[in-house]
Amino acid sequence: MDFTRNQLMKTVLITGASGNLGKAVCKQFLSDGYQVIAIIGQNNPLEDLFQSKHLDIHSVDLRSEMEVNQLSDELCARYKKIDVAVFLAGGFAAGNIKNSGKQQMDDMYKLNFETAYFFSRQLFLHMEKNNGGYMFFVGSRPAIDAASAVSMLPYALSKSLVIKLAEIYNAAGKKKNIIAHVLIPSVIDTPENRKSNPKADFTKWVAPEKIAQSILFACSEPGSVIREGVFKLYGDS
Numbered sequence: 705m706d707f708t709r710n711q712l713m714k715t716v717l718i719t720g721a722s723g724n725l726g727k728a729v730c731k732q733f734l735s736d737g738y739q740v741i742a743i744i745g746q747n748n749p750l751e752d753l754f755q756s757k758h759l760d761i762h763s764v765d766l767r768s769e770m771e772v773n774q775l776s777d778e779l780c781a782r783y784k785k786i787d788v789a790v791f792l793a794g795g796f797a798a799g800n801i802k803n804s805g806k807q808q809m810d811d812m813y814k815l816n817f818e819t820a821y822f823f824s825r826q827l828f829l830h831m832e833k834n835n836g837g838y839m840f841f842v843g844s845r846p847a848i849d850a851a852s853a854v855s856m857l858p859y860a861l862s863k864s865l866v867i868k869l870a871e872i873y874n875a876a877g878k879k880k881n882i883i884a885h886v887l888i889p890s891v892i893d894t895p896e897n898r899k900s901n902p903k904a905d906f907t908k909w910v911a912p913e914k915i916a917q918s919i920l921f922a923c924s925e926p927g928s929v930i931r932e933g934v935f936k937l938y939g940d941s
């Protein structure tokens with residue numbers, strides 16, 4: 705990590721950074737000259753994939769409020785100003801009304817909501833002190849379309865809470881120039897999706913790199929006029 709970085713260099717924090725979308729978002733911000741703080745989980749390392757003195761990698765369980773608070777205090781103190789935060793950690797499980805009880809609800813709530821809430825709460829407070837910042841959250845189509853939520857009820861509900869959270873941050877952060885945007889991908893073109901839908905037309909799906917470019921655009925000068933964005937990144941699917 706380069707502590708002698710140019711003071712004009714902007715800093716982005718990305719959770720889920722070693723996931724399919726996370727890796728593309730890290731690459732995009734690094735190539736745009738950002739200092740990148742990559743937050744990863746326990747399963748997929750990131751070191752092997754990237755060589756950059758502007759990449760600072762930390763592993764944490766985002767469902768642990770205590771661990772998250774410790775790490776965010778450390779990072780906010782070290783970097784002084786985190787300009788952009790992209791909350792990508794999360795995951796999917798199928799489940800309909802019949803087979804979705806408390807356990808399934810709790811699992812999805814923790815995986816999608818807690819992983820976004822604990823860190824973003826700390827970053828919201830940090831951005832409030834710094835008079836501004838961008839936050840990006842990831843929802844999903846079933847969270848805004850009941851018909852497609854029928855076979856994935858806990859997932860859809862947990863992602864709808866994430867979308868509501870972004871709305872609340874926008875209301876709370878308006879006077880402090882805090883802008884929260886929501887990304888709503890349809891199907892991302894990932895190896896896992898290709899494996900589980902081998903007969904699908906992959907060209908209709910959305911490449912992680914395209915999503916990364918959309919995020920970067922929203923942080924750019926021309927994108928700075930966008931407020932409360934809900935980006936339906938559906939491609940042709």
Ligand SMILES: NC(=O)c1ccc[n+]([C@@H]2O[C@H](COP(=O)([O-])OP(=O)(O)OC[C@H]3O[C@@H](n4cnc5c(N)ncnc54)[C@H](OP(=O)(O)O)[C@@H]3O)[C@@H](O)[C@H]2O)c1
Binds near residue numbers: 743748765
């Ligand atoms: N793939 C799609 O088609 C699609 C569609 C709509 C929305 N989305 C959403 O978009 C986001 C990114 O998707 P993706 O395909 O890139 O998923 P992915 O490859 O599974 O990446 C998700 C990342 O989140 C991390 N994570 C999960 N729980 C964590 C925890 N408790 N603590 C720390 N890290 C944790 C995982 O790290 P570890 O595995 O190392 O723990 C993983 O690297 C997700 O929120 C997903 O729900 C995806």
